[in-house]
Amino acid sequence: MSEHFPALQVLLPVLTAPLCLLLRHPTLVRVLSLAVTVGCLGISLALMEQAREVGTVVYEFGNWPRPLGIEYAVDTTNAFVLVIVSMIAAVVLPIGCRNSQVPEGREYLFYSAFLLCFGGLLGVAITGDVFNIFVFLEISSLATYILIAMGRDRRAIMAAYSYLIVGTIGATFLLIGIGLLYQMTGTLNIADLAVRLEDVKETRTVIVAFAFAMVGISIKLAVLPLHHWLPNAYTHAPPVVSAFLSATATKVAYYLMLRFIYTILGAGFVFDVLQFDVILTPLSLAAMFIGSLAAIYQTDFKRLLAYSSIAQIGYMTLGLSLNSELGAAAGIVHLFNHALMKGGLFLVAGCVLLRVGSTAIVDMRGLGSRMPLTASALVIAGLGMIGVPGTVGFVSKWALVSAALDQQAWQITVLILLSSLLALVYVWRLIEVMYLTEAPEGAERREAPPLYLIPTWILVLASVYFGFNTESTLGVARAAAHQLLGGAG
Amino acid sequence: MTFLSNVAGLWNYWAVITLMMIGLYIMISRGNLVKKLMGMNIFQVSVIMLYVSMGKVAGGTPPILIEGAEDVAYSNPLPHVLMLTAIVVGVATTAVGLALVVRVKEAYGTVEEDEVVAIDQATDREEAAAARAAEAAHGEGA
Numbered sequence: 001m002s003e004h005f006p007a008l009q010v011l012l013p014v015l016t017a018p019l020c021l022l023l024r025h026p027t028l029v030r031v032l033s034l035a036v037t038v039g040c041l042g043i044s045l046a047l048m049e050q051a052r053e054v055g056t057v058v059y060e061f062g063n064w065p066r067p068l069g070i071e072y073a074v075d076t077t078n079a080f081v082l083v084i085v086s087m088i089a090a091v092v093l094p095i096g097c098r099n100s101q102v103p104e105g106r107e108y109l110f111y112s113a114f115l116l117c118f119g120g121l122l123g124v125a126i127t128g129d130v131f132n133i134f135v136f137l138e139i140s141s142l143a144t145y146i147l148i149a150m151g152r153d154r155r156a157i158m159a160a161y162s163y164l165i166v167g168t169i170g171a172t173f174l175l176i177g178i179g180l181l182y183q184m185t186g187t188l189n190i191a192d193l194a195v196r197l198e199d200v201k202e203t204r205t206v207i208v209a210f211a212f213a214m215v216g217i218s219i220k221l222a223v224l225p226l227h228h229w230l231p232n233a234y235t236h237a238p239p240v241v242s243a244f245l246s247a248t249a250t251k252v253a254y255y256l257m258l259r260f261i262y263t264i265l266g267a268g269f270v271f272d273v274l275q276f277d278v279i280l281t282p283l284s285l286a287a288m289f290i291g292s293l294a295a296i297y298q299t300d301f302k303r304l305l306a307y308s309s310i311a312q313i314g315y316m317t318l319g320l321s322l323n324s325e326l327g328a329a330a331g332i333v334h335l336f337n338h339a340l341m342k343g344g345l346f347l348v349a350g351c352v353l354l355r356v357g358s359t360a361i362v363d364m365r366g367l368g369s370r371m372p373l374t375a376s377a378l379v380i381a382g383l384g385m386i387g388v389p390g391t392v393g394f395v396s397k398w399a400l401v402s403a404a405l406d407q408q409a410w411q412i413t414v415l416i417l418l419s420s421l422l423a424l425v426y427v428w429r430l431i432e433v434m435y436l437t438e439a440p441e442g443a444e445r446r447e448a449p450p451l452y453l454i455p456t457w458i459l460v461l462a463s464v465y466f467g468f469n470t471e472s473t474l475g476v477a478r479a480a481a482h483q484l485l486g487g488a489g
Numbered sequence: 490m491t492f493l494s495n496v497a498g499l500w501n502y503w504a505v506i507t508l509m510m511i512g513l514y515i516m517i518s519r520g521n522l523v524k525k526l527m528g529m530n531i532f533q534v535s536v537i538m539l540y541v542s543m544g545k546v547a548g549g550t551p552p553i554l555i556e557g558a559e560d561v562a563y564s565n566p567l568p569h570v571l572m573l574t575a576i577v578v579g580v581a582t583t584a585v586g587l588a589l590v591v592r593v594k595e596a597y598g599t600v601e602e603d604e605v606v607a608i609d610q611a612t613d614r615e616e617a618a619a620a621r622a623a624e625a626a627h628g629e630g631a
Binding site for chain 2: 131134135138142145146149154155157158160161164165168169172175176179182183299300360361362363440
C-alpha cells in the first residue's frame, strides 16, 4: 500500500472531484472531501518520512522505467511542498463555501472545483515529468479561475477573467520552454533532462527555453512586474479561496522555479553563465518595498493582505537569488511560514466579512472588543508578518538575513530589515483601527462561528508553535536545500 | 547562413512566431473580452504548431510500424500525442473563459473591457469615498 502513496496523493483528490459532482448531497460531499484532504495530508507526511529516509522516492507508472514512462519523484523539497499544500487544504476546507456566491444546494460544485485545484497543485509538486507539470498546472489553474469567480462581488468575475488571460499566457510560455528543452534533449523526464542538458546547455535554444519557462513561472508566482493579476484575484475571491491560494498556489510556482533552476539547468549555468540573479535580486527587493508600500495605502483589508503577499514573495525569490544553500533554505522555509501566516490572515478576513459584512479597514473599528478572538488572531499573525521573535516570521527573516550575511551582502541585509519596518506600519494600522478606535454605534458584538475560528486559530497557533520549534521546519528546509543544490553540483 | 536559408529553412518557426505574435497582440490590444479569448486561441495554436513541426524527422514516414522493412526513418509521434493533451487544455480554457464572459455580460451588461473597468473604478471610488466619510463622521463623534 505505502509504495503506491505517490500515485494516491494525486489520484485521491482528482478522482473524488467528479464523484462529488455525482453525489451532490451537501453533507456527504463535505464529509467526503474533508476525508480526502485529511487522507492526503497523511499521505504527504508519510511521503516526507520516506523521502527523508531514502533520498528520492520514485514511483513509475505502469512500471515503465524512465525515460519511457512517466514517473513521480519525491525528494525532501517537494515532499515539503506537498505537506504545505495538503495541510492548508485540510485546515481551510471545513469552512466550505460560505461568503461566496454559490447558491444553496450547489455546494458540491465548490467542493469539486476545490478538489481539482488541490489535486492539480499536488500533481505539479509531485511529478517528475515536465509535460505533466504543464498539464497539472492547467488543471489547478482552471479550477482556480472558477473558485475566484465564486466571490460575492461581481468584480470577482472580472478578476477571474483577467487571471485566466494572464495565467494562460504564463502556462503557455512554460509549455514553449518545455517544448524547446524537449527539442534539444528528446526527453521530458526531469532527472533525464538534467543529464542530457549537460552537453547542449550553452546553445541559444536552451537559453531561450529557460527564458520562456522563467517568465511563465514568474507570472504564476507573481514576481513583481508580473504581479498585476494577484491583488484583484485575492481581494474578490471568497476568503477561503484566498486563504488557500495565497498559501499554496504561489508556493507551488516557487517550487517550480527551484526545480527548473537547481535540478534541471543547474545553479552554475543559471547564476554564473546567465547571471539570473542580476535580474532576480533587484526585482525581489523592489517587490519587498513596492508590495509593502502599496499595502500601507490600502483601504481594504483583503487587498492589503494581497499586496503584502507580493512583498513576501519578494523575500522568497530573494532567498533564491542569493544562490546559496542557506538562501534556498530560507526561501523554502518561508514557503511554510508564509502559508501559515497568510492563510491565517485571510481566514481572519473571512471572519470579519461574515460578521461585519465588509473587509474595508474603516469597518473594522473597535474589532478588538467586538470580536476579541478574531482580532487577537490578526494581531498574532500580523506580528509574524513583521518578524517578531517567537513567531514563524522571525524564523524566515533570521534564515534570510543569515543567508545574506553569509555572502557579506550588507546592503541586502539592511534592505530586508527596512522592509520589515514597512510591515510594521501596515500591521500597526490594523491594530490601531481594531483596538484604539471605538466601534461604530449600533455595531453588533458577535464573535465569528467556531467553524471559522477553529481553522483560523489552528493556523495562528501553528505559526507560534513553529516559531519556537524551528528544528522541524528549518531543519527540513535545510535538508531540502542541501539535496537540491547537492544534486546540481 | 544566408538570409535565404534562414527564411526558407526555418519557415515553420517563422509561421509559429508570426501566429504567436498575432495572438499575443490581440490579447493585449483588443478590448472586447471575446476577441481576447480568440487571440488566446491563436496563441495556443502556434505552440501546437511548434511542437508538431519539431516531431518531423527529415525523410521520415508517419510513425506506423512497417512490417519487414528495415532502415525506415519514422517521424517522432510523441509531440503529437503531447499536443492532443494541449488541445484539450486549450478547449477547456476557452470554455471557462467564455463562461466567464457570459457572466461578465450578465453582471455588467457589456463585454468591452474599458467599460467594465470604468464601472469597477466607479465602484472602487464610491467605496473609498464611503470609507472616508465614515472616518470623518467618526472623528467628529470622538
